[in-house]
Amino acid sequence: MISFRQKGDFHKLTRYLERVEEVARIGDLDKYGRQGVAALASATPRDTGKTANSWNYEIKQEKGSVSISFYNTNIQNGVPIAIILQYGHGTRNGGWVQGRDYINPAIQPIFDEIVKSAWKEVTSL
Template sequence: MITFRQKGDFSKLTRYLERAKEVVKLGDLDKYGREGVAALASATPVDSGKTASSWRYEINNKSGSVTISFYNSNIQNGVPIAIILQYGHGTRNGGWVQGRDYINPAIQPIFDKIANEAWREVTKL
């Protein structure tokens, strides 16, 4: 037979979890969204500059979960230009234009900042 005894309550755990839930406020995400758009715009390979200036972000708060998403609206003939710059594309004469990983290195520092700030807030007592 296994028995468990518990003394006290879970108030500290409850407080910790409530604090964790509210860690990154929407205003902070708005700041990070603007930083992310600036980082993506400056890292985007430039020909006309249209792709670089077409970045935007959205913050969605649903079911206790908050997400920040980045989008690029430069689409030519149904082709998202930011994606073919990232991954490469075929040419009309059968050639291949190699992609360049510019999105991940540009946005990773922003994600790191969000994670670090969240961790600092959660571990504050």
């Protein structure tokens, strides 16, 4: 006669597998982050190219959620250049330079792909 006895539970294994799953999802966001930066850089109006080359992204993981944020580091005299290109700005002589909506059209396809991927994952469970 052969018998087995098991003591304890699989809590540590379960936690490990949950962390592995989270890392896989962050890897997906990393892919979308790189794609978003490339899309924003190519859509950014160019003079010197500094603003276009200053796009970055950050992935934040908090309990129960993960987020991705895009930001531009080109700031001149306290003014974020990407924002004034987007929304417009006043000039020294009282004129106005009209902004150009380049951020939303550039990043929307990336957001659509994230939603599509998330929906596919949810419906495949």
